[in-house]
Amino acid sequence: MAVALPAFVASHRANWDSLEALLTRQREGTLSLAELRALDTLYRRAASDLAHAQTFYPGTDAHRFLNQLCARAYAAIYQPPRERWASVKAFFRREFPQTLRRELRYVGASAALFILGLLLGALVVLWEPRGAELLVPAGVRQYVSQGRMWTDDILSVAPPNSVSSGIATNNLTVTILTFAMGLFYGLGTVFILVNNGVQIGAIAALCAREGMLGGLLDFISAHGPVELSVIVIAGGAGLMVGQSLIDPGELPRGQALALRGREAVKLVLGCAPFLALIGVVEGYVSPGDLFPTWAKAALGLALGGLFWGYLLRAGSAVAETAPEVSAS
């Protein structure tokens, strides 16, 4: 037989209050070992009180209170492992490249889409010059028709550093969007990839027709390889998200999405510092005549090579030894 509600509350209140106080201390990180043990005991007691309240006093404030108290204690006791600085290092040394290698199919598909867009844009403009009116922004077209690089002009108006910072933030935005648009069943990512490809392809083709391909290559060779790689990788992450929505496999769609989302975001987070770095290159090295074209091209190829070398090799030794450890 259940005791009356006020009596139930009165007899257990002290325990609950001390559990609450301990939880507050736990959050501040000032618990002694004895107090930690007390917290564990009190939590178990509160959990059994909650079970009691669920049976005998459902829907009362006491029930709600216990429910909330137990939820707080539960969150404090069953904590997921905390990410610390060491895990940031481990992330860049192993986890990021390993995740990328595991999901290389998606990155490949993303690259294919991007290249498809590139070819489409280039072919359209090469075959039908008026296509450029549709595909190339008006400002760029104006410069090209005057036989100048639009990038030279940006420089003369604004100091190179403001260009660089603008470029860096713009690239971050594009990367984030490319990934996040995967939530629309991957279609958003596909659109951004193809769209970017078409634009770049069309601009390149237009420059080629006007005999300015050299100038364009001069501008993009230093930062292009890494920057386009990053966008392609973010596209791969977006495709992973889209794939988990279309084909969640044996999991419910929501769970599959959450699971793959965790993996996919690693690709985006891993790319972020490289993107910021390449923004600096794009702002300082790429525009103008400060560096000769061959130096820019060499720098671009070297950076691209390093980036992919890192992605494809880093942490692989650990990956090979890890199964042995677990097997032994």
Added chain:
Amino acid sequence: MSTASSPHLAVATPERVALSLPVAGIGYRCLAWLVDAGLLFFFWVVAYFVFTLLVSDVLGVFQGLSGLGQTLLVVGIFATQWLYWTLGEVFFHGQTPGKRALRIRVVRLDGSPVGLYESAVRNLCRAVDFLPGVYAAGCISMLLTSRHQRLGDLLAGTVLVREERIDLDKYTARTPESGVLGPKATRALTPDEVELVLAFLSRAPGLEADIRRKMGTRLVDKLGGLTDEERTHVLASAESAEAFLRAHVQVER
């Protein structure tokens, strides 16, 4: 908890007790966002004014910075806008300042606190939730999903839960010993009745006089167990009726 209309997140604990956390709806979330956005906005406004107060020639200083310094500054400002949310959620137990003000919290679907990855996912997805403007996509998603998740929450597997402030004092508060009619414990009250009486007692001071009196009368009658004479005595004033009710609830222990 009893109302079906407010959604809950059910969590099964290893202690074999089911927790159910109340999920925060679109209103709470919008308000929390407004607080956060306001904070960010005022932070930049104040930072700007302090800066201009200390430095007369703002443009000159900015141009005088080395190129790298300027780039870092702009990228830093951009990053602050993004990092604010994730850092808040990871280091302050799932609460940005706005969420803390509204007493809501981000948790995983199993009720545990969010980690770096979940928080990063849900905050990167702000870019999509914001489309085509003022979080339209996110709001539609919140309205359509049973647990009021925006797209970023769906991708990260997180949900926002409410923390209610519940006062247990009403159960244990002692009545000042008054001469009013000692209650005769006629029968044990059901928890529902106790809850009802307590709810009335905590709200009574805010009710209009005749409504307060009418409801007190109805509750006294509901509890019953009084002779006619006692009843008229108890119902003489609103205060005496409430004192009777309070004593009645507390004799239970």
